[in-house]
Amino acid sequence: MKLTPQQEDRGAGVLLGQAIGDALGVPYEFSTPPIGEPEMLGGGLGNYAPGEWSDDTQMAACIARVSGWGADLTSTTALDEIAAGFEEWYAAGPGDVGNQTRAVLTAARGLTGSPSERLHAASRAHASSTSHSAGNGALMRTGIVGLTRIDDPGATSAAARSVAELTHPDPLAVDSCVLWSEAVRIAVLEGRFDLGQGLHLLEADRQEQWAGWIEAAAGANPSRFSPNGFTVAALQCAWAATTSTDDGSGSPLHVQRALSAAIQAGNDTDTVAAIAGALLGARYGASGLPARWRRRVHGWPGLRSSDLVGVAVTTARGCVDNDAWPAIPHMEYRDAGAWTPMAVPHPYDDGVLLGTWRDFRRAEELGVDAVVSLCRVGIRDVPAPGIAPEDHITVWLVDSDDPTANAYLDFVLDDTADAIEALRAEGERVLVHCAAAEQRTPSVAVRYSARRGVNREDAVQAIATMPSTRGSGLLWEVASSA
Numbered sequence: 001m002k003l004t005p006q007q008e009d010r011g012a013g014v015l016l017g018q019a020i021g022d023a024l025g026v027p028y029e030f031s032t033p034p035i036g037e038p039e040m041l042g043g044g045l046g047n048y049a050p051g052e053w054s055d056d057t058q059m060a061a062c063i064a065r066v067s068g069w070g071a072d073l074t075s076t077t078a079l080d081e082i083a084a085g086f087e088e089w090y091a092a093g094p095g096d097v098g099n100q101t102r103a104v105l106t107a108a109r110g111l112t113g114s115p116s117e118r119l120h121a122a123s124r125a126h127a128s129s130t131s132h133s134a135g136n137g138a139l140m141r142t143g144i145v146g147l148t149r150i151d152d153p154g155a156t157s158a159a160a161r162s163v164a165e166l167t168h169p170d171p172l173a174v175d176s177c178v179l180w181s182e183a184v185r186i187a188v189l190e191g192r193f194d195l196g197q198g199l200h201l202l203e204a205d206r207q208e209q210w211a212g213w214i215e216a217a218a219g220a221n222p223s224r225f226s227p228n229g230f231t232v233a234a235l236q237c238a239w240a241a242t243t244s245t246d247d248g249s250g251s252p253l254h255v256q257r258a259l260s261a262a263i264q265a266g267n268d269t270d271t272v273a274a275i276a277g278a279l280l281g282a283r284y285g286a287s288g289l290p291a292r293w294r295r296r297v298h299g300w301p302g303l304r305s306s307d308l309v310g311v312a313v314t315t316a317r318g319c320v321d322n323d324a325w326p327a328i329p330h331m332e333y334r335d336a337g338a339w340t341p342m343a344v345p346h347p348y349d350d351g352v353l354l355g356t357w358r359d360f361r362r363a364e365e366l367g368v369d370a371v372v373s374l375c376r377v378g379i380r381d382v383p384a385p386g387i388a389p390e391d392h393i394t395v396w397l398v399d400s401d402d403p404t405a406n407a408y409l410d411f412v413l414d415d416t417a418d419a420i421e422a423l424r425a426e427g428e429r430v431l432v433h434c435a436a437a438e439q440r441t442p443s444v445a446v447r448y449s450a451r452r453g454v455n456r457e458d459a460v461q462a463i464a465t466m467p468s469t470r471g472s473g474l475l476w477e478v479a480s481s482a
């Protein structure tokens with residue numbers, strides 16, 4: 001299915017939102033919740049680095065590695081690849097693994113058959129041996145499944161069911177995955193929250209019970225659903241955190257309130273925030289997620305935000321084109337403007353260089369410590385040579401006069417200006433670039449001027465004199481307006 005720019009942005013936010021929630025929740029897992037806004041401090045049960053995601057997103061990455069090729073996740077081939085990914089991940093000795101997932105993956109080691117046959121046998125045996133087999137360990141990784149068959153609720157629920165059953169065949173665990181994956185699918189396609197719309201995809205005799213659980217969580221204080229190791233409580237806690245903090249304005253600042261609420265509810269904080277984060281990312285997109293978090297998140301198997309964006313987009317598109325963004329190794333811009341060297345100091349901060357694609361290609365020569373890319377870059381372009389991974393920030397900003405192309409233009413311009421200010425406060429020299437520095441770079445430069453205490457009119461005048469500045473168009477007008 002051909003996605004609109006906004007749908008693609010929202011699809012790009014699913015894994016990234018999950019990873020951000022996960023990394024924010026890690027320090028507080030089964031420990032004291034934060035009083036104010038959570039921070040990516042690392043630590044937690046897996047002794048993670050600051051910004052590192054945990055088992056929730058690690059297991060989601062195993063699914064994404066398969067879904068990113070457009071695979072049908074109900075096929076034996078795909079399930080074998082996902083199961084093999086889970087086994088490989090477990091064999092590598094991850095820092096933290098949920099109890100049920102650990103029991104299933106340990107038991108599977110002694111079994112014969114294909115990877116999915118081993119997991120199915122082990123998970124069924126585990127489920128029949130205990131009355132507590134509906135843990136949140138499948139729900140925590142299901143967000144990406146919502147992108148695999150973006151135009152088909154039936155196929156989405158079948159995929160959610162198949163992937164859940166590898167470790168969590170309990171009907172409630174499976175139902176929670178079907179509901180959340182469908183909610184993610186709807187959020188990406190339609191830009192709205194609707195958890196109840198997936199009820200018809202469940203067995204008829206469980207629909208009423210689930211409707212009651214969803215209704216009880218809507219708008220409720222999320223701490224009512226703590227402890228939340230049970231998949232129903234985890235879903236309710238994530239839904240309560242999402243709905244109780246929604247002011248109806250449509251502002252992506254909702255993401256920050258909702259993730260704080262999810263984590264402040266306590267208990268399995270990283271998992272609940274990962275679940276909520278996938279849905280919030282689906283609703284507000286990669287462009288609605290703050291750069292201060294995007295730049296920090298990373299984790300097994302060696303991925304960072306641009307990788308999560310890439311695999312989410314190819315999953316939502318249902319195919320990979322290695323010659324185009326996001327799968328292309330090195331991006332190329334061919335027009336003359338992109339190949340004109342510029343790298344002029346920002347008129348109000350000579351520690352910020354404003355440049356073109358050519359300048360990005362010579363970032364090392366320019367001697368900068370950080371890069372803010374406002375245009376699309378290839379997977380091997382990040383991080384730029386000589387730049388630490390957390391100091392190369394990629395921004396979802398479309399150079400278009402179509403008012404629907406950028407969902408939150410004001411938010412993105414201000415958030416990017418904040419990110420540049422933070423890099424400068426860390427003592428870094430920053431290259432801010434797009435392709436030809438006509439529109440995106442000057443627009444961000446105007447917004448950044450306000451961080452230097454410069455009056456908007458003076459900033460507009462100064463930046464309009466840069467030779468590359470177009471000085472007209474939607475981005476420039478929004479950036480220049482008070």
Ligand SMILES: [Mg+2]
Nearest residue numbers: 054055056270
């Ligand atoms: Mg975790």
